[in-house]
């Protein structure tokens with residue numbers, strides 16, 4: 001798939017089939033996340049992959065809009081580790097979320113190229129999610145992503161136009 005087409009066609013999809021994702025395809029998706037750059041090349045992102053339905057259900061209970069975590073055959077939790085020079089969690093405010101977002105979009109686009117849809121699911125109860133995942137102290141869940149083959153048209157997809165480019169982009173000054 002041409003890169004630009006993949007980027008502009010990709011929509012978040014919650015209607016996912018339970019069919020398994022082949023290991024080699026999943027490996028490519030995870031590799032795409034690993035290759036994302038990070039501020040100061042600190043690499044604060046780690047991934048926890050969940051396939052087990054019971055584990056996915058536990059994680060789904062930690063967010064408020066998460067039915068797609070139950071439908072998906074694979075859920076990837078994006079975890080931020082505390083940086084050595086920012087021991088008080090400042091990474092979570094400044095660099096970490098940007099790095100996590102880059103890894104997330106890389107993975108979603110690599111999946112999309114392979115015909116696999118995806119949708120993030122926020123962990124509104126972040127401490128509970130950290131407990132479910134068994135994270136060490138100071139580690140936080142930036143977000144989770146459900147991956148799976150599309151079950152059909154997402155009822156919401158296509159009805160969410162983006163704002164006009166002129167509203168989105170300013171030139172030289174706000």
Ligand SMILES: Cc1cc2nc3c(=O)[nH]c(=O)nc-3n(C[C@H](O)[C@H](O)[C@H](O)COP(=O)(O)O)c2cc1C
Nearest residue numbers: 010011012013063065066119120121122143157160
């Ligand atoms: C940081 C982030 C968190 C999100 N959390 C959720 C969520 O908890 N549940 C959900 O159904 N969708 C979630 N989404 C998906 C958004 O609703 C989706 O990106 C938005 O509606 C645009 O979708 P589209 O690209 O298909 O138009 C999240 C997206 C982002 C970027």
